Amino acid sequence: MQEKKVLAVVNGEEITESDVEFLLRSIDPQRARQFNSEEGKKYLLEELINQKLFYIQALEDGLIEDEAFKREAARLLESLLKDYALSKIFSNVTVDEDEIQEYYNQNKNMFISPESVRASHILVDSKEKAEEILEEMNNGLSFEEAASKYSSCPSKSNGGDLGYFTRGRMVPEFEQAAFEMEKGSISNPVKTQFGYHIIKLTDRKEEGLKSLDEVREQIKYQVTDMKYNLIYFNKVDELRKKYKVEIKHE
Numbered sequence: 455m456q457e458k459k460v461l462a463v464v465n466g467e468e469i470t471e472s473d474v475e476f477l478l479r480s481i482d483p484q485r486a487r488q489f490n491s492e493e494g495k496k497y498l499l500e501e502l503i504n505q506k507l508f509y510i511q512a513l514e515d516g517l518i519e520d521e522a523f524k525r526e527a528a529r530l531l532e533s534l535l536k537d538y539a540l541s542k543i544f545s546n547v548t549v550d551e552d553e554i555q556e557y558y559n560q561n562k563n564m565f566i567s568p569e570s571v572r573a574s575h576i577l578v579d580s581k582e583k584a585e586e587i588l589e590e591m592n593n594g595l596s597f598e599e600a601a602s603k604y605s606s607c608p609s610k611s612n613g614g615d616l617g618y619f620t621r622g623r624m625v626p627e628f629e630q631a632a633f634e635m636e637k638g639s640i641s642n643p644v645k646t647q648f649g650y651h652i653i654k655l656t657d658r659k660e661e662g663l664k665s666l667d668e669v670r671e672q673i674k675y676q677v678t679d680m681k682y683n684l685i686y687f688n689k690v691d692e693l694r695k696k697y698k699v700e701i702k703h704e
Contacts, residue, residue: 574614584643
């Protein structure tokens, strides 16, 4: 067994490296990133030292004997025990490759990718400005350079790239123009509520079935969830037969 690494001792109480790691795991993943460094872990150690000081003081003050604390501790214990009991029930749940394949074969309609396009655009205030930019591009200015130079959309930093999108994601005028274009073509000015757009269609994906590799993890999650639900409600039925349940009505 690996020897525990003690990072601090507070009035005889040890704080170990595993305590810091446990605290790090308990933090929301988004926030945890800022602490997953040497400096971040030093901050967490300081916080654990502070918490340990409050704990020692609470013991010294006899707060563990307070009735309000005992009620709260009992509630927390009940909640932890329920969660632990459920984790034990679900601990043997697995999903194998045959189950994933079977689910995929029986539910292919769930894994249809709708038609999508990838487009870049240049957004300006007037039709005249859009036409001037088109003239510059006809004379050799690249679309990406024009987007960076003239577009008022934040996508200008990306050469105007908007990524892939399906129908219903863009304003109607923009969507209609984009989906009617040929790959590699550049539109005339398209007016929307935001101004005038010059659109370049960079790619198109037709509607099609996603491959098993694309959805394997999604299926694994769904099948696992189905198994959890089945086990959960079967266990509930068993327990309701074993223990008396009374629902009080006013």
